[in-house]
Amino acid sequence: MLVQKSRYHGVAAEIKLQIEQRIWLPGDRIPSIRKMSKMQSISPMTVLKAYELLESAGWIYAKPRSGYFVAAHLNRLAIPQQTIPQLTNRAIKINEHVFEVLTACKRPDVVPLGSAFPDPALFPLKQLGQALAKTIKTMPVQSAVTELPPGSVALRRAIAKRYIRDGIDVSIDDIVITSGAMESLGLSLMAVTKPGDIVAIESPAFYGVLQTVERLQLKAIEITTDPQLGMSVDALKHAVNSHDIKACWLMSKYQNPLGASMPDANKLAILDVLAAKQIPLLEDDVYSELYFSEHKPKPIKAYDQQGLVLHCSSFSKCLAPGFRVGWVVAGRYAKQIEQLQFMTTLSAAVPNQLAIAEFVLHGNYDTHLRRLRRQLESRQQQMRHAIEQYFPLETKITRPSGGYFLWVVLPDHINTGELLQTLLDDHNISIAPGTLFASDQQYKNCMRINCSYLLTDKIRQALITLARCIA
Amino acid sequence: MLVQKSRYHGVAAEIKLQIEQRIWLPGDRIPSIRKMSKMQSISPMTVLKAYELLESAGWIYAKPRSGYFVAAHLNRLAIPQQTIPQLTNRAIKINEHVFEVLTACKRPDVVPLGSAFPDPALFPLKQLGQALAKTIKTMPVQSAVTELPPGSVALRRAIAKRYIRDGIDVSIDDIVITSGAMESLGLSLMAVTKPGDIVAIESPAFYGVLQTVERLQLKAIEITTDPQLGMSVDALKHAVNSHDIKACWLMSKYQNPLGASMPDANKLAILDVLAAKQIPLLEDDVYSELYFSEHKPKPIKAYDQQGLVLHCSSFSKCLAPGFRVGWVVAGRYAKQIEQLQFMTTLSAAVPNQLAIAEFVLHGNYDTHLRRLRRQLESRQQQMRHAIEQYFPLETKITRPSGGYFLWVVLPDHINTGELLQTLLDDHNISIAPGTLFASDQQYKNCMRINCSYLLTDKIRQALITLARCIA
Numbered sequence: 001m002l003v004q005k006s007r008y009h010g011v012a013a014e015i016k017l018q019i020e021q022r023i024w025l026p027g028d029r030i031p032s033i034r035k036m037s038k039m040q041s042i043s044p045m046t047v048l049k050a051y052e053l054l055e056s057a058g059w060i061y062a063k064p065r066s067g068y069f070v071a072a073h074l075n076r077l078a079i080p081q082q083t084i085p086q087l088t089n090r091a092i093k094i095n096e097h098v099f100e101v102l103t104a105c106k107r108p109d110v111v112p113l114g115s116a117f118p119d120p121a122l123f124p125l126k127q128l129g130q131a132l133a134k135t136i137k138t139m140p141v142q143s144a145v146t147e148l149p150p151g152s153v154a155l156r157r158a159i160a161k162r163y164i165r166d167g168i169d170v171s172i173d174d175i176v177i178t179s180g181a182m183e184s185l186g187l188s189l190m191a192v193t194k195p196g197d198i199v200a201i202e203s204p205a206f207y208g209v210l211q212t213v214e215r216l217q218l219k220a221i222e223i224t225t226d227p228q229l230g231m232s233v234d235a236l237k238h239a240v241n242s243h244d245i246k247a248c249w250l251m252s253k254y255q256n257p258l259g260a261s262m263p264d265a266n267k268l269a270i271l272d273v274l275a276a277k278q279i280p281l282l283e284d285d286v287y288s289e290l291y292f293s294e295h296k297p298k299p300i301k302a303y304d305q306q307g308l309v310l311h312c313s314s315f316s317k318c319l320a321p322g323f324r325v326g327w328v329v330a331g332r333y334a335k336q337i338e339q340l341q342f343m344t345t346l347s348a349a350v351p352n353q354l355a356i357a358e359f360v361l362h363g364n365y366d367t368h369l370r371r372l373r374r375q376l377e378s379r380q381q382q383m384r385h386a387i388e389q390y391f392p393l394e395t396k397i398t399r400p401s402g403g404y405f406l407w408v409v410l411p412d413h414i415n416t417g418e419l420l421q422t423l424l425d426d427h428n429i430s431i432a433p434g435t436l437f438a439s440d441q442q443y444k445n446c447m448r449i450n451c452s453y454l455l456t457d458k459i460r461q462a463l464i465t466l467a468r469c470i471a
Numbered sequence: 472m473l474v475q476k477s478r479y480h481g482v483a484a485e486i487k488l489q490i491e492q493r494i495w496l497p498g499d500r501i502p503s504i505r506k507m508s509k510m511q512s513i514s515p516m517t518v519l520k521a522y523e524l525l526e527s528a529g530w531i532y533a534k535p536r537s538g539y540f541v542a543a544h545l546n547r548l549a550i551p552q553q554t555i556p557q558l559t560n561r562a563i564k565i566n567e568h569v570f571e572v573l574t575a576c577k578r579p580d581v582v583p584l585g586s587a588f589p590d591p592a593l594f595p596l597k598q599l600g601q602a603l604a605k606t607i608k609t610m611p612v613q614s615a616v617t618e619l620p621p622g623s624v625a626l627r628r629a630i631a632k633r634y635i636r637d638g639i640d641v642s643i644d645d646i647v648i649t650s651g652a653m654e655s656l657g658l659s660l661m662a663v664t665k666p667g668d669i670v671a672i673e674s675p676a677f678y679g680v681l682q683t684v685e686r687l688q689l690k691a692i693e694i695t696t697d698p699q700l701g702m703s704v705d706a707l708k709h710a711v712n713s714h715d716i717k718a719c720w721l722m723s724k725y726q727n728p729l730g731a732s733m734p735d736a737n738k739l740a741i742l743d744v745l746a747a748k749q750i751p752l753l754e755d756d757v758y759s760e761l762y763f764s765e766h767k768p769k770p771i772k773a774y775d776q777q778g779l780v781l782h783c784s785s786f787s788k789c790l791a792p793g794f795r796v797g798w799v800v801a802g803r804y805a806k807q808i809e810q811l812q813f814m815t816t817l818s819a820a821v822p823n824q825l826a827i828a829e830f831v832l833h834g835n836y837d838t839h840l841r842r843l844r845r846q847l848e849s850r851q852q853q854m855r856h857a858i859e860q861y862f863p864l865e866t867k868i869t870r871p872s873g874g875y876f877l878w879v880v881l882p883d884h885i886n887t888g889e890l891l892q893t894l895l896d897d898h899n900i901s902i903a904p905g906t907l908f909a910s911d912q913q914y915k916n917c918m919r920i921n922c923s924y925l926l927t928d929k930i931r932q933a934l935i936t937l938a939r940c941i942a
Contacts, residue, residue: 102619105616106616106619115616117615120613120614123612125610129604129608129610129822132604133604136599136600139596139600141592142591145588147793179650182816183815190686195688211813215661217666322618324650324795324816324819324821325820338570343653343682344653344654345657347793348795349819349820350792350793350794351823
């Protein structure tokens with residue numbers, strides 16, 4: 001069946017107009033081909049052609065088995081390039097700003113663009129509460145003792161099952177349950193290093209990395225990290241060949257703060273570089289469930305034949321914030337990490353472990369995750385679109401394929417640390433200034449924006465204010 | 472009114488016979504004076520005289536406003552003397568036995584005489600579950616963020632109120648909520664030392680102290696600790712004058728493993744010794760609520776005018792095991808500890824904090840504590856009595872005035888580490904060997920016994936087996 005060009009061009013133009021008139025917002029799902037065909041009394045083929053036209057022009061995008069969605073189509077702003085930090089190893093001194101930002105994010109009157117936490121309204125707190133109540137009622141009194149490290153067998157089984165479903169061979173005994181991923185990462189780093197050792201980290205890196213490196217009195221080499229591709233394989237290779245690196249710590253997916261995700265080839269290459277020198281890798285994968293692609297990207301752990309990768313994650317970002325339940329697939333390091341945990345926090349909270357096991361095994365965890373992913377993707381589209389609209393043309397912004405952070409690079413003369421002061425003092429808005437994510441006052445003109453919140457008028461107004469302060 | 476001597480002697484003899492026939496067990500409350508007077512149709516004065524006679528002979532003991540209780544009257548065994556460890560500072564190497572004992576205590580088939588945890592059946596898990604369920608239902612979604620360190624305001628208020636009731640001036644801002652006391656102690660030690668520093672600790676000491684000292688790469692001076700009076704003031708003074716000590720860590724009450732409790736004068740003297748050199752004191756007071764005396768003994772913190780004492784405690788031993796909620800009254804160190812917590816575990820679990828605040832403020836916390844104390848005292852009496860009965864006469868045993876540990880000193884040739892092996896392998900019984908509590912294979916002939924369990928036939932049989940293995 002031939003479709004008249006003028007016919008589907010007309011349909012496309014109509015939808016484009018509706019998007020311009022903000023009838024459809026970025027992130028919204030537009031009617032399916034079948035529905036649109038009925039609505040407009042036109043053939044499904046005409047609708048398909050119109051949608052393909054809109055997609056190729058960047059107005060909408062298709063998601064397999066989900067439908068068509070309005071894109072953040074206003075792509076005025078460039079994607080940032082990677083910066084090259086100096087390859088020296090040094091002791092880390094934490095930026096005091098971190099605690100200021102974290103404290104500001106606790107104030108309910110502050111628009112939390114600087115927050116590290118996803119919008120708490122995204123989580124099934126009520127259902128979790130029911131799981132917790134049920135758990136407590138049926139929990140054997142001995143649980144406080146039997147669920148000591150390595151943690152609840154039920155929960156470790158639930159976690160191992162999900163790895164296996166993802167094609168990753170993990171046994172119950174490989175897993176140690178911790179008080180969130182921060183603990184699993186800290187204990188893992190403690191297990192594989194001693195004070196004075198050198199660790200390869202990303203630049204920019206999650207400030208928790210810098211803090212942990214400082215606390216354990218390690219030295220860090222900051223490795224160039226591409227805003228799209230993640231840690232540079234070449235830069236890591238160079239560092240590994242010129243320094244006695246004892247561990248590497250990175251996020252292969254939706255890296256905090258860049259949102260970068262490694263191609264599978266890079267994951268393999270990174271692992272090869274490390275394996276050649278038997279350097280253990282701490283893979284921080286807390287955003288692993290927050291992917292926007294059809295299939296879940298593999299972690300580096302999936303390629304790990306030698307047990308060099310300590311894969312750390314948690315339920316804090318995808319299910320149960322505040323429950324403080326995380327884990328590490330520690331393999332050969334499990335016993336050591338378990339013993340370190342005995343010495344530091346003893347164990348993760350017991351009812352919390354059991355309630356999460358109950359929810360993951362018998363609740364609607366996958367349904368929740370599907371909804372969460374769709375919401376996060378849609379909110380990112382909206383937020384990014386608004387930034388494209390309001391921010392000066394020199395701004396650069398990432399387009400992450402998962403997670404809930406945008407990395408925004410502003411003109412060189414802007415100092416986001418100073419900007420934060422103004423924003424907090426005069427406008428009750430927080431941002432995460434770029435200097436939080438490196439040791440040496442790098443990324444002064446950058447900031448991380450939390451895009452997990454619904455773009456309400458308040459948040460839109462905050463973005464406009466932010467843009468005005470920048471201009 | 473004159474009471475005939477033969478009359479009350481007769482009554483006393485009768486009760487003594489009943490105790491010998493195990494109609495009344497150690498720890499049991501015997502009928503009140505009024506009740507006994509009615510039962511036997513004798514004057515209250517006669518009963519009083521009889522009870523006084525039994526008390527002076529060590530068969531029963533009076534507790535103000537509670538009544539008369541059968542004593543562990545079989546005092547065949549001596550109380551142990553203090554041992555004098557060498558006053559050298561050294562790096563600590565953890566005894567691998569610790570993890571073996573901890574792991575054994577998780578097995579439900581093992582009689583947990585070696586366990587560090589109180590009998591979980593002693594705690595109001597059902598009521599706590601209700602508090603947790605209620606909390607979750609009413610918890611604002613933002614709580615995961617607002618309850619970040621220093622922790623829930625409601626819980627810190629509940630804790631501060633109890634300090635104030637005990638006559639100790641503590642404000643909400645002095646308190647940091649942690650994942651149990653292990654974390655508050657670890658973070659406190661991290662806040663006041665750096666690797667290589669020397670710390671004064673008890674000998675014998677809770678193995679958690681030794682582990683933390685090792686993990687933070689500190690050196691320890693083990694200070695003589697009396698089984699009744701706690702850390703020796705003179706030995707501490709000597710150590711402080713001959714070494715550059717950066718911190719002191721001790722338990723002033725129901726010390727683990729000895730059960731020692733400092734007289735108030737010693738608390739003041741210890742504080743004076745430390746204050747003279749401005750050495751911070753970590754006071755581990757996790758058993759503070761488990762006192763058998765009429766009034767709650769004061770912690771050293773109560774005498775602290777200069778803010779040198781970091782007072783650490785938790786709800787794990789007195790209310791909610793497995794909830795992992797503890798705290799430190801950190802005063803001038805609060806900000807620093809809060810920041811360290813951000814870097815290690817982020818925060819204690821949020822619903823757990825709120826549920827405990829709910830229970831402490833509006834539940835029957837004090838009623839629960841009164842019952843718990845009475846049960847622990849009664850169980851200690853029973854357990855100690857049985858040990859007095861079955862163990863060889865050369866055994867020495869402590870008589871703590873709170874907590875739930877007995878420290879048992881066996882003849883010199885006994886090695887409790889080897890004993891543990893036999894007990895675990897052949898009899899499914901655990902003990903905590905003395906070598907766990909010091910760095911240098913000291914206390915080989917000692918063991919810590921958990922006396923928080925009801926003296927069931929199974930436990931009595933375990934004690935008989937233990938006695939047989941020793942003899």
